[in-house]
Amino acid sequence: MQRMGKKIYSEHWEKETESLNNQGIYQTLSKITPKKNTIEIGCGTGVTSRYLASDRKVLSIDNNEHLIEKTSQTLKDMESPPTIIHADIFELTSEILSSIRDFSPIVVTGWFIGSHADDIDKRTDPSLAIYKKPKLYRESIEDIIVGKIGAIDTVEWVHLANRGEISALASEQQIIQATVDEYNARVFSPNGFEVEEVKLLKWDRNRSNFMYVNSPNQNYKGEHTIPVFISILAKRKKT
Ligand SMILES: C[S@@+](CC[C@H](N)C(=O)[O-])C[C@H]1O[C@@H](n2cnc3c(N)ncnc32)[C@H](O)[C@@H]1O
Secondary structure, three states, X not given: OOOOOHHHHHXXXXXXXXXXXXXXXXXXXXXXXXXXXXXXXXXXXXXXXXXXXXXXXXXXXEOOHHHHHHHHHHXXXXXXXXXXXXXXXXXXXXXXXXXXXXXXXXXXXXXXXXXXHHHHHHHOOOOOOHHHHXXXXXXXXXXXXXHHHOOOOOOOEEEXXXXXXXXXXXXXXXXXXXXXXHHHHHHHXXXXXXXXXXXXXXXXXXXXXXXXXXXXXXXXXXXXXXXXXXXXXXXXXXO
């Protein structure tokens, strides 16, 4: 992993956002997200916030002031721009939680969760191999999204999006079922949610220059893999 601080990360992510946006992924994801009050975890350069805020109220939370500055620029001409809170999701204070509650969120999104090396090192075990850290960092944030923000009783939906490499030998249905099973077991079922829909979306990785770190997947054993975006929409279970 290239060692990136906050500012360099924000510049790299800005370029990657352009590539993802040109592939239409943000537009597709925002159509999948239910059109209700939405908390966005990680606004990046604000391109995602802008799509979401075009037809719903949005409150975005991010801990990188350089990306928040880019977001303010992206949103400056909007009539009803999202509210932005500068905060670290690992350190949600009672004030921030009450601002989130006052917003009456129905949906929480966490799209392409990741950060620069300083953040990742701060939140993961120093003895872990570098290639394992970004995945663990993402999973820890998913735990907070579903466990802490999902505990607010107005929240009905969680919409996550990841990127990944899937086996070229597995069927789309097998990948979707494996994702449903993994997410339900690890994070949704223990918190009273369940996966409603998983979608695999085409990712033209040749258009990405971002330094992604891939965790080797034991299941693939050197098979040819295909890059995809994975949209995971979960709903609160009826009691
Ligand atoms: C890879 S970018 C994705 C941004 C946007 N969701 C998108 O899809 O373009 C991850 C975002 O999450 C933010 N982030 C990472 N760790 C965070 C944390 N601990 N607390 C709040 N925001 C965080 C980063 O600053 C960045 O804006």
